[in-house]
Amino acid sequence: MWSSFSTLITGNIIHVCFSTRKIDNLYCLSAGTHPSFEIPTSTNNNSSTITPGIDQGNATAEPVNFPYTPHPVTAASRLVIDDTDERVANAVKVVEEQLQVHRSWRSKSNKNYATCDGNGIYVYDLPSKFNKDLDFCSYLSNEGLGEPIAKLGKGWYKTHQYSLELIFHSRVLRHPCRVSDETVAKLFYVPFYGGLDILRWHFKNVSNDVKDSLSLELVKLLELDKMQNPIKLLIERQPWHVNDIGIPHPTNFHPHSDNDIVSWQLKIIRSNRKNLVSFAGAARANAEDNTRSALINQCTSLGDGKCHFMNCSSVKCGEAESVIELFVESEFCLQPPGDSCIPVLFDPFTAYYQYPWHLPHDHDKYSVFMDKKELTQMNVVERLANISLRERENMRRYIVYELLPGLVYGNYNAEPDKFHDAFAITMNNLLERVSLLEQPHKD
Structure with missing residues (x-):
C-alpha cells in the first residue's frame, strides 16, 4: 500500500485538517505540541532539517491563523503490542472499546445534512502547493472523481483509490453549512492533499527529507497549542488511537441522486x-x-x-x-x-x-x-x-x-434525498461530536 491519508479532522472547536500515513509511519499532521498519545516516527525522518512555516514566496494565501480549541479530545492510552497472543488480545480489547466510543458519536439525524444552526464549517485557503499543485493526472479530474466510464453508465468514473482528499474538498466547499466567517464556525477544514504528496515521491531513490518536506511544512503550523488532539479521519486508521476514525476508500460509483x-x-x-x-x-x-x-x-x-x-x-x-x-x-x-x-x-x-x-x-x-x-x-x-x-x-x-x-461518495453536486452517502454520514457525525462536546459535563 502506497499511503493512507486523512481527509477531515474535527473539533469544537476541533479543527478539520489533514494527516498522512505511510506504510511504515503514521503522519499525524497535528496532535498538538503536548499530545496525550505518542506518534510513531521513523528514525530516518529528521524533521530538524525542514525549514518551519510556509514559504510565502510561493504562497497564494496569507499565513493561516487557527482559533483557540477549548475542548481537546482525550486520546486512549498508547498500547505497545508484539506478536504474543496476550498482547494482541489486549490490543483488540482496546480497539473494540474505542469503536464503542466512536459509535456513540453517530448522528441521529435522518436528514442528509444536519442542521446548520451554530454549526458552521470554515474552509481555509492554503497556498496551492498544499493542494491544487498536487493534482497531476487524469485520475483526479472532475474534482477528484476521474474520467467518466461510459461503458458502465451514469455515475461511474475512473476514480483513484487515494483521491478522497480532492473529493472531500470539493464537497465541503459546497456544504450548506459552510461559512465565510471563522468566528462562527465549529468545524475547520485545512485542505492539504497529504496522500497525493506521498504518491508523487513514491520512488526508492528519493530521500525521506524530500518525501516529507511539504508535509512537515504544514506540521509546523498544526503543531500549535491551539491545535491539540484533533480527530483525524483516515481511509485506514491507526487502530489503537481513539482520535483516528476510518472512513471508506472512494469507489468508482458516484451517484448524483x-x-x-x-x-x-x-x-x-x-x-x-x-x-x-x-x-x-x-x-x-x-x-x-x-x-x-x-x-x-x-x-x-x-x-x-x-x-x-x-x-x-x-x-x-x-x-x-x-x-x-x-x-x-x-x-x-x-x-x-x-x-x-x-x-x-x-x-x-x-x-x-x-x-x-x-x-x-x-x-x-x-x-x-x-x-x-x-x-x-x-x-x-x-x-x-x-x-x-x-x-x-x-x-x-x-x-x-x-x-x-x-x-459510496456522491458526485461533487450530488442531491440525494432518501440516502445518506459516506460524505454525509461523516459530516453529520462530526457535527454531532461538536454538539456532544458543547453539552455540560455531568459529575
Missing part, C-alpha cells in the same frame, strides 16, 4: 452470480505473511471453475470495468489486506476495526471472516460453498440495500 443508487441496487441484486468465488490481485513477494499467495494457490488449483482469479500482475486491474464485472458475477470476493459481492475477510483490522461510522458492529450480516492463520489448514472455497443459498441471499440484500448507499 436517489434514482442513481436505486438503479444500481436493482442491477446488482438481479445479476447472475456465475462464480462462487473471485479474487482480483497479485502476489506480494516481499510481504511478511503469505496470505495472498495461499489464496492464489487455493483458487487456481481447484480447476472446477468455482474460483475465478484475475491476475493483476498481468492484467490491467486498474481498468475498473473488468474488476467490477468480475465482482458483480461472483457470490464471494476474497479481500486480503490491500484490496478493494460478499467480502471474505482474513484480518479484522482491514474492515471491522476501521469503519465504525459506516459498518455495523454485527459483521456476520455482510461478510465472512476466516483467520489468515488458519489458511494452511482449510480450503477457503469449500468453506464458502457450504454457506447456504439463503444465507448468501440475506447477506447480499443487506449489503445492497443497507450498506451500499453509505459506502
Whole structure:
C-alpha cells in the first residue's frame, strides 16, 4: 500500500485538517505540541532539517491563523503490542472499546445534512502547493472523481483509490453549512492533499527529507497549542488511537441522486452470480505473511471453475470495468489486506476495526471472516460453498440495500434525498461530536 491519508479532522472547536500515513509511519499532521498519545516516527525522518512555516514566496494565501480549541479530545492510552497472543488480545480489547466510543458519536439525524444552526464549517485557503499543485493526472479530474466510464453508465468514473482528499474538498466547499466567517464556525477544514504528496515521491531513490518536506511544512503550523488532539479521519486508521476514525476508500460509483443508487441496487441484486468465488490481485513477494499467495494457490488449483482469479500482475486491474464485472458475477470476493459481492475477510483490522461510522458492529450480516492463520489448514472455497443459498441471499440484500448507499461518495453536486452517502454520514457525525462536546459535563 502506497499511503493512507486523512481527509477531515474535527473539533469544537476541533479543527478539520489533514494527516498522512505511510506504510511504515503514521503522519499525524497535528496532535498538538503536548499530545496525550505518542506518534510513531521513523528514525530516518529528521524533521530538524525542514525549514518551519510556509514559504510565502510561493504562497497564494496569507499565513493561516487557527482559533483557540477549548475542548481537546482525550486520546486512549498508547498500547505497545508484539506478536504474543496476550498482547494482541489486549490490543483488540482496546480497539473494540474505542469503536464503542466512536459509535456513540453517530448522528441521529435522518436528514442528509444536519442542521446548520451554530454549526458552521470554515474552509481555509492554503497556498496551492498544499493542494491544487498536487493534482497531476487524469485520475483526479472532475474534482477528484476521474474520467467518466461510459461503458458502465451514469455515475461511474475512473476514480483513484487515494483521491478522497480532492473529493472531500470539493464537497465541503459546497456544504450548506459552510461559512465565510471563522468566528462562527465549529468545524475547520485545512485542505492539504497529504496522500497525493506521498504518491508523487513514491520512488526508492528519493530521500525521506524530500518525501516529507511539504508535509512537515504544514506540521509546523498544526503543531500549535491551539491545535491539540484533533480527530483525524483516515481511509485506514491507526487502530489503537481513539482520535483516528476510518472512513471508506472512494469507489468508482458516484451517484448524483436517489434514482442513481436505486438503479444500481436493482442491477446488482438481479445479476447472475456465475462464480462462487473471485479474487482480483497479485502476489506480494516481499510481504511478511503469505496470505495472498495461499489464496492464489487455493483458487487456481481447484480447476472446477468455482474460483475465478484475475491476475493483476498481468492484467490491467486498474481498468475498473473488468474488476467490477468480475465482482458483480461472483457470490464471494476474497479481500486480503490491500484490496478493494460478499467480502471474505482474513484480518479484522482491514474492515471491522476501521469503519465504525459506516459498518455495523454485527459483521456476520455482510461478510465472512476466516483467520489468515488458519489458511494452511482449510480450503477457503469449500468453506464458502457450504454457506447456504439463503444465507448468501440475506447477506447480499443487506449489503445492497443497507450498506451500499453509505459506502459510496456522491458526485461533487450530488442531491440525494432518501440516502445518506459516506460524505454525509461523516459530516453529520462530526457535527454531532461538536454538539456532544458543547453539552455540560455531568459529575
